[in-house]
Amino acid sequence: MNAKSFKVDILARVEGEGGFGVKIKDQHVKEVKLNIFEPPRFFEAFLRGRKFSEAPDITARICGICPIAYQMSACHAVENAFGVQPERAIREMRRLIYCGEWIESHALHIYLLHAPDFLGYEDVIQMAKDHLEAVQRGLRLKKIGNAIMTLVGGREIHPINVRVGGFYKAPTKQQLQALEEDLKWARDAALETTRWVAAFTFPDFQRDYEFVALRHPSEYALNEGRLVSNKGLDIAISEYEQHFAEEHVQHSNALHSTIQERGAYFVGPLARYNLNFEKLSSLAQESAREAGLGRECRNPFQGILVRAVETVYACDEALRIIANYEMPEPASIEVTPRVGTGYGCTEAPRGILYHKYRFDERGMILNAKIVPPTSQNLKTMEDDLGEFVSTRLHLPNDRLQWQCEQAVRNYDPCISCATHFLKVRIERE
Amino acid sequence: MAPKRKPKIAVWKFASCDGCQLSLLDCEDELLAVAGAVDIANFPEASRAVVGGPYDISLVEGSITTPHDEERIHTIRRATKTLITIGACATSGGIQALRNFKDVEEYTSLVYARREYIETLNKSTPITDHVFVDYQLRGCPINKYQLVEVLSAYLNGRKPVTPAHGVCLECKRLGLVCVMVAEGIPCMGPVTQAGCGALCPAYRRGCYGCFGPKETPNTAALSTWWNQLGVSDPEIVRAFRSFNAWAEPFRKESEARER
Numbered sequence: 001m002n003a004k005s006f007k008v009d010i011l012a013r014v015e016g017e018g019g020f021g022v023k024i025k026d027q028h029v030k031e032v033k034l035n036i037f038e039p040p041r042f043f044e045a046f047l048r049g050r051k052f053s054e055a056p057d058i059t060a061r062i063c064g065i066c067p068i069a070y071q072m073s074a075c076h077a078v079e080n081a082f083g084v085q086p087e088r089a090i091r092e093m094r095r096l097i098y099c100g101e102w103i104e105s106h107a108l109h110i111y112l113l114h115a116p117d118f119l120g121y122e123d124v125i126q127m128a129k130d131h132l133e134a135v136q137r138g139l140r141l142k143k144i145g146n147a148i149m150t151l152v153g154g155r156e157i158h159p160i161n162v163r164v165g166g167f168y169k170a171p172t173k174q175q176l177q178a179l180e181e182d183l184k185w186a187r188d189a190a191l192e193t194t195r196w197v198a199a200f201t202f203p204d205f206q207r208d209y210e211f212v213a214l215r216h217p218s219e220y221a222l223n224e225g226r227l228v229s230n231k232g233l234d235i236a237i238s239e240y241e242q243h244f245a246e247e248h249v250q251h252s253n254a255l256h257s258t259i260q261e262r263g264a265y266f267v268g269p270l271a272r273y274n275l276n277f278e279k280l281s282s283l284a285q286e287s288a289r290e291a292g293l294g295r296e297c298r299n300p301f302q303g304i305l306v307r308a309v310e311t312v313y314a315c316d317e318a319l320r321i322i323a324n325y326e327m328p329e330p331a332s333i334e335v336t337p338r339v340g341t342g343y344g345c346t347e348a349p350r351g352i353l354y355h356k357y358r359f360d361e362r363g364m365i366l367n368a369k370i371v372p373p374t375s376q377n378l379k380t381m382e383d384d385l386g387e388f389v390s391t392r393l394h395l396p397n398d399r400l401q402w403q404c405e406q407a408v409r410n411y412d413p414c415i416s417c418a419t420h421f422l423k424v425r426i427e428r429e
Numbered sequence: 430m431a432p433k434r435k436p437k438i439a440v441w442k443f444a445s446c447d448g449c450q451l452s453l454l455d456c457e458d459e460l461l462a463v464a465g466a467v468d469i470a471n472f473p474e475a476s477r478a479v480v481g482g483p484y485d486i487s488l489v490e491g492s493i494t495t496p497h498d499e500e501r502i503h504t505i506r507r508a509t510k511t512l513i514t515i516g517a518c519a520t521s522g523g524i525q526a527l528r529n530f531k532d533v534e535e536y537t538s539l540v541y542a543r544r545e546y547i548e549t550l551n552k553s554t555p556i557t558d559h560v561f562v563d564y565q566l567r568g569c570p571i572n573k574y575q576l577v578e579v580l581s582a583y584l585n586g587r588k589p590v591t592p593a594h595g596v597c598l599e600c601k602r603l604g605l606v607c608v609m610v611a612e613g614i615p616c617m618g619p620v621t622q623a624g625c626g627a628l629c630p631a632y633r634r635g636c637y638g639c640f641g642p643k644e645t646p647n648t649a650a651l652s653t654w655w656n657q658l659g660v661s662d663p664e665i666v667r668a669f670r671s672f673n674a675w676a677e678p679f680r681k682e683s684e685a686r687e688r
Contacts, residue, residue, distance in 0.1 A: 013473075013474065013475060013476065013477065039443070039444040039494045039495045039498065039549065040494070040537070040549055041444055041494070041523075041524070041525040041553075042525065042527075042528055042533075042536040042537070043524075045528075045531075045535070045536035046524075046527040046528065046531075046536070050667065051664075051667070054667070054671075057637065057671075058524065058671070061446050061448075061523075061524045061569065061672065062446060063446050063447065063448075064445075064446040064447045064448015064449065064451050064570060065447060065448070065451060067448070108454065112454060112475060113475075116477075122476055122477045122478035123469075123472075123475055123476030123477065123478060124475065124476075125461075125464040125469065125475075125476070126478075128461055128464075135461070136461075139457040139458075139460060139461075140457065142455075142457055143457040143458070146455060146457075154628045154629070154631070154632055155570075155625070155628060156455060157448040157449075157451060157452065157455070157570040158448060158569060158570055158639070160628050160629050160632060160634065160637075161632045161634075163634075168629075168632045168633055168634040169632040169633050169634075402477075405477070414447075
């Protein structure tokens with residue numbers, strides 16, 4: 001049977017609720033729509049009138065999967081507005097907790113959400129019946145990521161220890177060293193993960209994407225850097241809105257982002273890998289080579305492999321930070337509010353997360369703008385689906401549908417994040 | 430006698446951040462054991478497979494914010510034997526209930542270009558406002574060990590043990606020095622339900638009430654204490670208006686201090 005139009009009402013194994021529809025007529029793809037029906041929650045509206053110090057904890061609630069990303073982007077934006085910069089030791093602690101989130105989120109996506117597609121299972125529980133060892137490895141890896149979040153942040157979901165200026169309390173070196181043994185195991189497990197994933201079969205698919213990520217002169221960018229792309233973009237994060245636009249489309253409660261001159265773009269692990277390969281640790285680079293990845297990778301289905309490589313990096317980086325750790329004293333710097341606008345952009349597990357806040361003299365938020373990674377990938381995801389389906393029209397609908405779901409899950413979409421953030425420009429100066 | 434059937438569990442999501450259902454996947458050590466003991470019938474965050482109702486247990490995350498969801502929760506209730514709400518959104522309306530104090534039309538126009546594309550209710554309300562709820566698990570996010578406790582209690586036909594007393598008792602039990610008395614840090618611990626393990630005070634920070642009001646909280650007395658620490662009324666209003674803003678004791682206190 002040849003493919004006809006179909007729709008997936010609820011897309012499984014993603015965070016949040018969405019679905020998609022593909023319309024096919026006379027053996028041509030007529031329309032692809034990702035429907036985002038996750039209900040709006042209006043964060044940008046109720047941030048108005050809140051104090052600067054509340055932004056990290058409030059915005060964390062946008063996403064239970066990547067709260068650290070929200071806390072980091074918020075802290076950096078506030079500090080940018082008030083003209084302060086925490087010292088090196090605080091910066092390192094921030095990188096460490098971010099590594100924890102990357103490990104936890106990547107392990108979740110690789111093992112629990114995406115691998116079942118490649119191996120033909122409905123979910124990880126079924127997969128565990130035949131691949132118990134791999135699933136146990138994934139769960140322990142995830143647990144170790146969470147252990148970093150819990151030690152540095154207080155808990156793994158919506159950590160409580162992050163504040164503007166730094167942290168409420170810094171862990172001792174001894175406490176961090178207690179993680180080292182597990183992290184060494186995790187690094188080996190991440191290397192094993194790249195080998196395991198490298199053996200999957202990847203559909204032959206690639207497009208000419210514009211990849212966008214942060215770039216830092218000396219490290220694989222997490223919290224700071226310039227926004228760059230493989231098509232010539234190279235801007236300070238404060239210039240974001242001069243280059244990127246958002247559009248509100250009827251079928252989605254998440255706005256679609258585009259680069260003004262060129263349209264759809266791609267953020268996340270694949271973008272970071274293509275733009276910042278040289279900044280990965282040598283072990284991570286080696287694991288990529290061993291897995292058969294080149295210096296560049298344009299196949300979104302191999303995103304799972306790149307996530308595994310980034311997991312190796314995150315474990316490696318966490319170990320480096322712990323080895324060099326000096327307890328920041330005090331754990332946070334003084335912050336004095338002033339009138340101004342601040343920008344923050346950090347690399348969430350799924351890609352760049354942009355925050356902008358405008359403050360009055362008491363540090364109250366006058367307006368806020370938040371652009372999460374998934375809404376930046378939505379248009380690319382739709383375009384991928386359109387092209388992917390057009391080369392596979394001969395497949396029966398159920399197989400085609402599953403492959404399309406897999407193609408969307410390449411982006412590890414977080415629909416809870418993507419919904420309701422991009423805002424209309426009503427600036428009241 | 431027929432072999433014992435595995436209990437069927439479903440996980441449902443309304444307006445939320447996904448964090449509370451993620452807590453289930455964060456039970457790394459227990460996940461495979463739990464999955465072996467029950468039949469996970471509906472859990473879209475984790476599985477493509479969908480098994481029809483009725484369900485022995487439904488875990489419900491998120492608050493009701495759209496006309497469609499207002500209907501959907503009734504369908505779920507009808508198909509469910511034991512309905513357990515997980516987290517602050519489902520038990521009190523969540524952070525998105527901040528709209529309840531404002532005009533939602535204004536909010537929509539602030540966030541979206543095309544208001545006509547957005548369907549939303551004026552208020553974000555907890556599940557209990559719509560259907561009968563068998564058990565409510567607090568927290569933003571929930572504590573995963575409490576989740577395992579509640580699940581195993583229901584699977585074994587006993588009552589779950591999740592204390593309704595305040596965070597202060599947790600501090601005392603952990604031997605933590607009171608941050609409010611010793612350091613003058615405003616803390617919501619005296620009016621907030623236990624369950625987190627007094628996390629914030631353990632990190633030398635005041636509790637910010639993410640588990641919602643404890644049983645019989647004296648919110649007015651706490652506000653007076655905060656005033657004495659130099660906290661202004663508008664700041665007190667904001668403190669009560671966070672992740673459990675629409676929970677009655679917190680809502681009433683914030684409204685009293687707004688006057």
